[in-house]
Amino acid sequence: MNFVFNERDGCGKCPIRHRAVCARCDEEELAVLEGMKSYKTIAQGEPIIWRGDDLQHISSVVSGIASLSRTLEDGRTQVVGLLLPSDFIGSPGRETVDFDVTAVTDVTLCRFERKSFEKLVHEVPHISQRVMEMALDELNAAREWMVLLGRKTAREKIATFIEMVVRRDNVPIHAGQPHSLPLTREEIANFLGLTLETVSRQLSSMKKDSVLTFSDRRKFTVLDLAALQDATGDDADGGVII
Amino acid sequence: MNFVFNERDGCGKCPIRHRAVCARCDEEELAVLEGMKSYKTIAQGEPIIWRGDDLQHISSVVSGIASLSRTLEDGRTQVVGLLLPSDFIGSPGRETVDFDVTAVTDVTLCRFERKSFEKLVHEVPHISQRVMEMALDELNAAREWMVLLGRKTAREKIATFIEMVVRRDNVPIHAGQPHSLPLTREEIANFLGLTLETVSRQLSSMKKDSVLTFSDRRKFTVLDLAALQDATGDDADGGVII
DNA sequence: CAACAACTTTGACCCAGATCAACTTTATGA
DNA sequence: TCATAAAGTTGATCTGGGTCAAAGTTGTTG
Numbered sequence: 001m002n003f004v005f006n007e008r009d010g011c012g013k014c015p016i017r018h019r020a021v022c023a024r025c026d027e028e029e030l031a032v033l034e035g036m037k038s039y040k041t042i043a044q045g046e047p048i049i050w051r052g053d054d055l056q057h058i059s060s061v062v063s064g065i066a067s068l069s070r071t072l073e074d075g076r077t078q079v080v081g082l083l084l085p086s087d088f089i090g091s092p093g094r095e096t097v098d099f100d101v102t103a104v105t106d107v108t109l110c111r112f113e114r115k116s117f118e119k120l121v122h123e124v125p126h127i128s129q130r131v132m133e134m135a136l137d138e139l140n141a142a143r144e145w146m147v148l149l150g151r152k153t154a155r156e157k158i159a160t161f162i163e164m165v166v167r168r169d170n171v172p173i174h175a176g177q178p179h180s181l182p183l184t185r186e187e188i189a190n191f192l193g194l195t196l197e198t199v200s201r202q203l204s205s206m207k208k209d210s211v212l213t214f215s216d217r218r219k220f221t222v223l224d225l226a227a228l229q230d231a232t233g234d235d236a237d238g239g240v241i242i
Numbered sequence: 243m244n245f246v247f248n249e250r251d252g253c254g255k256c257p258i259r260h261r262a263v264c265a266r267c268d269e270e271e272l273a274v275l276e277g278m279k280s281y282k283t284i285a286q287g288e289p290i291i292w293r294g295d296d297l298q299h300i301s302s303v304v305s306g307i308a309s310l311s312r313t314l315e316d317g318r319t320q321v322v323g324l325l326l327p328s329d330f331i332g333s334p335g336r337e338t339v340d341f342d343v344t345a346v347t348d349v350t351l352c353r354f355e356r357k358s359f360e361k362l363v364h365e366v367p368h369i370s371q372r373v374m375e376m377a378l379d380e381l382n383a384a385r386e387w388m389v390l391l392g393r394k395t396a397r398e399k400i401a402t403f404i405e406m407v408v409r410r411d412n413v414p415i416h417a418g419q420p421h422s423l424p425l426t427r428e429e430i431a432n433f434l435g436l437t438l439e440t441v442s443r444q445l446s447s448m449k450k451d452s453v454l455t456f457s458d459r460r461k462f463t464v465l466d467l468a469a470l471q472d473a474t475g476d477d478a479d480g481g482v483i484i
Numbered sequence: 485c486a487a488c489a490a491c492t493t494t495g496a497c498c499c500a501g502a503t504c505a506a507c508t509t510t511a512t513g514a
Numbered sequence: 515t516c517a518t519a520a521a522g523t524t525g526a527t528c529t530g531g532g533t534c535a536a537a538g539t540t541g542t543t544g
């Protein structure tokens with residue numbers, strides 16, 4: 001959502017969003033916000049904000065990846081979303097966050113004082129419309145993910161995830177293109193509702209079946225896109241994430 | 243979201259929403275919409291709209307319960323949300339629905355022509371703000387549900403679901419109050435990412451443990467609320483659904 | 485009210501994925 | 515460059531919840 005400031009485009013690259021919402025920046029809005037912003041960088045692995053913490057700022061991810069997650073008392077954790085450049089941390093109208101936010105890679109945030117941001121949401125109709133669109137897109141994506149979590153097999157989950165990563169990289173879809181995996185096996189597991197061992201095994205199995213190759217543990221290439229898409233369990237037509 | 247018309251209050255009773263968003267109706271908005279609405283009733287079990295269908299109307303549930311779901315090719319289905327009075331079917335800005343919508347009980351809808359509704363969203367800032375708030379609330383609820391689907395055990399899922407139903411009924415929380423279950427075992431299973439047999443077994447087990455009693459298969463009473471809440475797997479403080 | 489259909493319960497068995505454990509590979513930094 | 519840690523792989527085993535099957539309930543309709 002780079003209507004707020006356009007250091008970075010977030011157009012359709014978010015793994016968890018359907019429609020691009022950028023490329024329609026309004027100059028006046030930018031001007032209003034220009035004086036309000038401040039930047040902050042968080043190192044890989046560090047918490048950005050904990051569930052229940054008081055929300056002083058509404059921030060937008062400028063670079064890097066953050067995760068939204070919830071951990072149950074006994075340590076089971078579920079990642080409920082990845083925040084990529086242009087995604088927001090904090091919602092206007094909420095005084096706390098309901099999930100833990102953690103820097104998956106080094107993350108740079110652009111922050112706005114929450115009160116000012118909320119004032120803006122009320123005064124500039126354009127902005128609430130954009131936030132509305134974003135929220136509706138993410139709601140849709142969250143629901144797609146619910147289908148994955150509730151009904152897909154381990155292999156389908158992994159295939160869906162890999163396809164999402166590939167799609168996000170947004171390069172022409174002929175094979176041979178290398179992609180990089182921003183998450184550890186454990187983070188992938190927590191995103192897919194699996195264990196890290198199962199993730200590892202499924203990736204190995206896809207290697208064995210010549211669907212993927214890994215040049216190193218974070219870099220892979222799709223050898224058989226059709227097989228990958230087949231393995232997602234989704235209809236061929238429509239219904240895709242992103 | 244009864245800002246649109248207030249035949250029915252939806253205040254805080256939605257099982258999948260955190261904050262009440264009603265009780266702030268604006269007279270002017272009501273007046274504008276008054277001429278646009280039409281009603282429709284759908285019988286229990288009937289489809290309201292299929293995924294991919296062209297969205298002619300934005301509708302709001304007036305009475306009854308509808309489900310939002312996705313079915314994979316081989317028949318596995320996941321319910322991704324329940325639509326209760328005041329919830330919307332269709333989003334401004336979208337030309338199709340991405341999930342199947344089905345009447346769980348008899349459902350009455352109040353419908354608006356989509357184009358007119360969208361025009362209103364653009365012209366009345368108030369409305370996009372409300373839709374934004376709703377969408378953010380539902381997004382949060384969807385993420386909570388992702389935690390359930392990805393990480394909770396069968397018993398925790400059932401306990402969470404029952405607690406949600408009880409909470410939705412919104413009566414003083416001393417035991418003895420009878421509640422009614424609007425869904426079949428199969429629908430519950432599809433909502434929780436389980437099979438109907440597992441749902442049945444878990445409910446029987448909670449009966450055996452004197453956490454619940456059933457007076458008939460759709461009516462139950464909580465005997466031990468503390469045990470129920472304990473079994474949800476959530477922290478005692480905060481983090482609750484609704 | 486009989487007979488059929490829809491829904492629910494319960495039992496027996498099985499298997500996908502979790503758990504536990506050993507080991508390998510890669511990264512970090514003194 | 516060696517030591518230690520972090521991340522990943524692979525194997526052996528276990529188990530929660532799925533699958534299959536049979537009966538029991540409740541509801542509906544002619």
